[in-house]
Every structure is written in structure tokens, then in C-alpha cells.
Amino acid sequence: MRYFVLCILFCGFMFAEQATNSTIMVRCDDGSEYDFLSAPQDIKLGSMKGAINPNVDTVVFIHGFNNSYSGATSSYSNARNVMSKELGNVNYVGIYWPSNTLDFPTAIKRANKSGKYIMHIVSEINKQTGGKSRIHLVCHSLGARVVLNTLAENTARSIPWGNMCFLAAAVDKDAFFTFNGTNIVGRNNFIVYSENDLVLKYLYSRDQIAQLPGAEKFNALSYDEKVQYLENLPKRQLRSAFDRSLYTKLQGTRGVAMGLVGAFLGNSNELQNVENLDKSSIVPSHSYWSNSKILSYTAKKIKE
Structure with a gap:
């Protein structure tokens, strides 16, 4: 017991x-x-x-x-x-x-x-x-x-x-x-x-980014693929003209x-x-x- x-x-x-x-x-x-x-x-x-x-x-x-x-x-x-x-x-x-x-x-x-x-x-x-x-x-x-x-x-x-x-x-x-x-x-x-939060910056500039020259391939990505692309963006050393334009646009979103x-x-x-x-x-x-x-x-x- x-x-x-x-x-x-x-x-x-x-x-x-x-x-x-x-x-x-x-x-x-x-x-x-x-x-x-x-x-x-x-x-x-x-x-x-x-x-x-x-x-x-x-x-x-x-x-x-x-x-x-x-x-x-x-x-x-x-x-x-x-x-x-x-x-x-x-x-x-x-x-x-x-x-x-x-x-x-x-x-x-x-x-x-x-x-x-x-x-x-x-x-x-x-x-x-x-x-x-x-x-x-x-x-x-x-x-x-x-x-x-x-x-x-x-x-x-x-x-x-x-x-x-x-x-x-x-x-x-x-x-x-x-x-x-x-x-x-x-x-x-x-x-x-x-x-360093490029994803959050993207969410507040996505319409402008969609219009950037060379954005066609990026626009065709799924949301998860875009997130991965954005998080890897600095690692790619901004090799393409689109990457450089994208990064500049993202940095301008601060505020x-x-x-x-x-x-x-x-x-x-x-x-x-x-x-x-x-x-x-x-x-x-x-x-x-x-x-x-x-x-x-x-x-x-x-x-x-």
C-alpha cells in the first residue's frame, strides 16, 4: 500500500x-x-x-x-x-x-x-x-x-x-x-x-525589387527559395548586376x-x-x- x-x-x-x-x-x-x-x-x-x-x-x-x-x-x-x-x-x-x-x-x-x-x-x-x-x-x-x-x-x-x-x-x-x-x-x-536581416528588408521593398532589371529569375522563386537567396546574398559577393542592385535596394529600406x-x-x-x-x-x-x-x-x- x-x-x-x-x-x-x-x-x-x-x-x-x-x-x-x-x-x-x-x-x-x-x-x-x-x-x-x-x-x-x-x-x-x-x-x-x-x-x-x-x-x-x-x-x-x-x-x-x-x-x-x-x-x-x-x-x-x-x-x-x-x-x-x-x-x-x-x-x-x-x-x-x-x-x-x-x-x-x-x-x-x-x-x-x-x-x-x-x-x-x-x-x-x-x-x-x-x-x-x-x-x-x-x-x-x-x-x-x-x-x-x-x-x-x-x-x-x-x-x-x-x-x-x-x-x-x-x-x-x-x-x-x-x-x-x-x-x-x-x-x-x-x-x-x-x-543583417535582409529578409525583413525585402518584405518592405518587394514591389520595387520585382521591377529591378534582371529580376525575372528571382521573381519566379518560391518564398522559401527567396529567403534562401537573400540569406546567401552577401556570401555570393554580389557578383551579378542584379545582386548589386538588390543589395542596394535592401540597404535603402532601413527605417x-x-x-x-x-x-x-x-x-x-x-x-x-x-x-x-x-x-x-x-x-x-x-x-x-x-x-x-x-x-x-x-x-x-x-x-x-
Whole structure:
């Protein structure tokens, strides 16, 4: 009998550890990866029931443009493995929203629609913790627009938010004015960016690049192929006339995207609760989920 009780206690302890040290995945899509469920209330939240430890903080991961469910799951798993070394025993929730193989303008519309879906999930987390624990958001690329739409929801003001970490934020640098007041909803907003991010620069100059002389082959590439081309661009030493024109155009895009220069009021005054963090020295491209140094750094910012 004593052995049986010990087994129950041990298994319960192991379950609690597993629940808080594995990523709880929640989907906003209808299973196709291309569209939302009909309403936020249709989201299946069963994976969170009994898996959320109410006594610790929760970190919520939100991906960006052109992600599959399996790809997002893998990215979140890697992020959790790295960040848990710094954060210890916290809840990790990974959210999937439909962004797979969409053109960028359509993905922006989906990101704008996603706020109420994410808010529904966050409200459930808050319900399970009894409002006692902070909820931190970590987003990448177009996931920044998802977060801003979430923070703009009326019910967001009732959540005990922690810190917001925007990695390579694919939104305009004045986004905190477009989404008025969202910068003061959470404790702090950390904008992590890199001057080496040619992919983010491309997203804000793609129409002009499509018209460059010699762009025909580049235009015919898939999005993933374009990403690979852009990330390898400096390594090719700009051998062709198109590569040189492309690189010049990309460099001239600095100042458009929030992820490159941060969010400022006008040209000089920094916004309240917003800290711009240039990590060009450790971020060679637009890839953040696989960068252990940036993930460890993000975990440390969450703890502030």
C-alpha cells in the first residue's frame, strides 16, 4: 500500500514536471493551415487542461509568416529547450495561426484577424492560473502584428501580462501608434532586431525589387527559395548586376520596419515601455527560433 501511494505521488510529480517543461500546442486554424476556425470559441483547448501549472509564469510563442504547424512545433520545441535553462520551470504554450504558403498581403490580413483568437487562448490560461501568474509573449516576424492585435483587444487589459519580446518584428516602425496604447499593456516591450536581416528588408521593398532589371529569375522563386537567396546574398559577393542592385535596394529600406530600427515617436523620442535592442552581432539573418544565443538572451529579458 505504501509503495502504491509513493507511485501515485511520484507519477503526479513527473506529470507536473512534464506539463511545465513541454510545449502545449494550440491551433487557431481549421486543420488546413490556411484558414481560421469559424470562431475563437471553436479552438480546442483540451491540451491545456491539467497541463498548466497555476503557480508559475507562462511563456506564449507566436510564429510569423509562412509557417506550417509541424515547423512551428519544431521551432517552439527548440526555443523551449534553450529558454528553460534560463527560466526554469514555467508553462510553455505554442500557438499556431494560419499563415502557411500565403502571399504576404493575405498573411497580414490573417494576422489582423488573429487577435481575438489569441486573446481567447490567453484568457483560458489566465483562468487556469487564477490570474496569479504573469503571461509573457514571444513573437517572431509577422507574429508581431498578431501580438499587437491581441494587445489591442478590450479584454487584454484584464490580463496580468509580463514582458513582450518582439523578434525581427515585421510591422511598421510606427506600429505602436497604429495600435494605439498597446505599448503600455504589458510590463515592457523588447524589440530585438538585426541590421543583417535582409529578409525583413525585402518584405518592405518587394514591389520595387520585382521591377529591378534582371529580376525575372528571382521573381519566379518560391518564398522559401527567396529567403534562401537573400540569406546567401552577401556570401555570393554580389557578383551579378542584379545582386548589386538588390543589395542596394535592401540597404535603402532601413527605417521602414520596426524590427530594424525599433519603435520611436517622430525621429528622436522613444516610446514608454519600449526598448530597442540591436543584436546584429549575433543574428546573421531573419532566423531567430534556431538561434540559441538570441533565445537565451530573450529568456533573460523575460525575467526582467
